[in-house]
Ligand SMILES: Cc1cc2nc3c(=O)[nH]c(=O)nc-3n(C[C@H](O)[C@H](O)[C@H](O)COP(=O)(O)OP(=O)(O)OC[C@H]3O[C@@H](n4cnc5c(N)ncnc54)[C@H](O)[C@@H]3O)c2cc1C
């Protein structure tokens with residue numbers, strides 16, 4: 001199949017950037033979207049041009065490295081990552097616009113590559129259970145209701161790709177943050193730090209320049225891992241509870 | 256090169272306990288005076304960096320991805336073993352030890368394997384405390400499944416994303432230490448050289464992948480947890496960035512490389528579908544529980560599978576191995592599939608593949624039961640291939656998956672270069688010539704959480720490394736060498752892309768150093784690789800500059816190293832004139848076509864020493880089996 005691609009090219013963070021049009025020719029419909037870009041890049045290299053930069057690693061939909069906008073949709077038309085999106089999804093002759101995630105907290109690095117280090121800092125602010133190596137009790141000493149374990153796993157499946165932020169009109173990272181707060185808050189092991197965790201993570205989230213959640217719901221539709229807005233509701237409840245228990249402590253009102 | 260494995264004396268079950276007591280300690284107040292470099296943020300590197308920081312050391316941690324959470328460990332699916340015996344089915348530390356030594360075809364070190372089995376218990380405790388959402392029973396207690404042909408149920412799992420959840424546990428512990436200022440994280444930094452001063456590892460040289468800056472980092476000890484080298488085959492189940500560079504640079508600075516020829520080929524991956532193919536996707540081995548593997552009896556039979564009647568199908572695994580059938584071990588199932596394809600009986604558009612058919616299972620159990628067992632895998636297969644496995648048989652083919660070879664380490668996980676440690680898949684590890692399912696995650700975490708943090712302390716307390724800084728000539732020279740190499744890659748300006756060379760190397764390695772190896776093939780390979788390397792340096796085209804994010808340049812450096820490493824792998828495969836585990840030399844097989852070891856000559860670890868401008872030297876570390884009796888595997 002053949003396609004017409006308008007790709008965002010930007011040489012570096014300071015560069016203004018703009019769309020450049022390429023033809024993708026003779027693409028197998030079994031190829032993944034990234035394999036299609038590999039073919040385009042091989043053509044560019046052969047012509048002495050610089051290939052399109054995009055993040056990727058596992059190409060199995062699990063590492064969360066890949067992701068960009070295809071015709072205004074994060075990861076394209078299906079609820080999957082671009083590395084797991086296959087060309088048979090598109091019509092022969094389709095015209096596609098590829099852009100990086102757009103968010104103040106995700107500055108563009110080059111072409112389709114953005115800087116998502118803000119996510120690491122949100123986790124560093126409290127997205128963990130403080131259990132130094134060696135301090136753990138025997139694993140089966142604390143039973144965890146199966147329902148909770150399953151729900152925690154649902155929330156823990158987030159791959160940190162950033163599509164939720166790119167989809168959100170406010171560029172909020174509440175789906176990402178809510179998923180981690182819920183994963184750990186659902187487990188008995190996560191209770192001791194539950195209040196601090198939610199307060200600190202939300203504070204960090206806001207300091208990074210992500211917007212507030214107005215329950216638009218676009219994040220859930222874009223998420224390749226089926227992370228649900230329920231986790232944002234849970235985060236809000238935990239946040240309010242923590243605030244009431246500890247008035248005057250860290251955290252911005254209204255998050 | 257001296258190979259002192261430093262295995263503690265005494266009965267096997269007491270060695271680690273005794274050794275832990277004998278290890279020298281660094282006074283808590285002094286730990287903050289030491290700088291430790293950890294390269295890698297996978298299960299091994301991430302766990303080690305977090306734990307060393309918790310102990311009080313200053314840690315610098317490096318990875319090439321944009322976040323520590325994306326290390327390739329994230330992709331592991333099936334699970335992690337531990338001898339908890341929660342099922343009361345007769346498991347024990349000793350049984351896990353025994354299974355691992357036997358599974359490794361008697362080419363692993365007994366003492367290391369026993370320690371691994373002991374620590375497996377602590378790993379589960381630690382991960383649960385961190386909030387890893389392992390599968391549970393309705394009682395609230397942890398669930399297990401059996402995996403990889405083990406006769407007991409000892410595998411812990413988190414749906415099909417066990418690696419992801421274990422890695423997120425380690426990553427979160429790591430981010431906590433980053434926020435506390437005890438770990439300084441360097442993402443998008445690639446280690447390009449190791450710096451050795453007075454015979455001791457003292458730091459690394461890295462390239463900042465965003466700015467191109469080449470930087471030196473000094474430390475009192477250096478840990479490499481940089482993963483495996485399956486991508487020497489170009490197509491493998493590993494992530495695109497997985498590479499041999501870090502360990503290869505260490506080898507060239509004096510670290511012995513052990514058993515490079517031991518690679519594991521996984522039998523059930525989705526076959527390659529075209530030249531554009533960038534990687535192979537693993538399908539869980541559990542599919543073999545219900546799927547039947549077959550090819551047409553007739554060569555070049557191009558009929559659709561449902562048009563081929565049973566009488567014209569060859570269920571070859573059931574034919575060869577009446578008792579194990581479709582469940583024959585990984586290496587055997589892989590090799591037989593290749594034979595079928597080589598005979599011209601392969602299936603699918605490319606003829607490279609065999610059928611894994613669920614027709615009979617669906618007839619016997621009903622579609623719902625099969626959907627319940629494998630629904631998500633069927634979906635994944637359908638998404639990738641466009642075929643519906645409920646209606647047409649799946650096509651599968653073996654794929655390079657894991658590498659048992661790696662840097663040689665002693666019992667303390669220290670390489671032959673003092674101060675340089677190797678952990679996780681990067682060391683030659685505890686798996687011998689073949690790794691059992693669900694044991695790589697166990698080994699990575701054992702090394703990272705529980706072993707290396709103690710043994711590094713012992714090294715620091717004994718060696719007391721003197722002060723050096725980056726102005727030292729060794730750092731200057733290494734930086735200059737890295738810059739020179741980078742300029743060289745950028746200035747060839749030839750006609751072929753880096754991927755093109757990588758694909759060609761991969762095809763050669765797969766053909767001659769893959770599932771079945773012959774002396775003639777390996778010799779051919781040993782002639783061809785230097786030629787290809789020469790072509791690479793004469794004709795590669797790397798566009799762009801070194802001063803920005805340049806993915807072609809990154810890739811070029813890695814492929815250049817694979818082009819050197821492939822030769823050592825072939826040499827090791829040629830010298831190991833026996834079959835063992837994943838290393839199958841066609842000349843050495845039993846009458847039934849199984850791997851035939853030669854214990855008299857090859858019951859040892861082969862360790863290669865680099866020499867500039869001369870052939871490497873092969874050393875041997877003899878292996879002794881005191882507890883598990885040497886025996887020939889049989890799966891008839
Ligand atoms: C698809 C798949 C499924 C698997 N399933 C299982 C399973 O179910 N059970 C099991 O036990 N095992 C499984 N394995 C094997 C297991 O996942 C790996 O062996 C293990 O995770 C390796 O961990 P590691 O920490 O050694 O390395 P990795 O996780 O590969 O980490 C390597 C790290 O090193 C860094 N790095 C590498 N080179 C450089 C460099 N030059 N400079 C800077 N940083 C560098 C990377 O950035 C990364 O952080 C599976 C493997 C694959 C491929």
Ligand code: SF4
Pocket residue numbers: 157158159160161162163164165175176179219222223224225226227
């Ligand atoms: S919540 Fe979904 S979209 Fe957002 S980072 Fe996680 S996986 Fe990606």
Ligand code: FES
Pocket residue numbers: 055056057058059060061062063064065066067081082083084
């Ligand atoms: S490349 Fe890993 S999720 Fe797409």
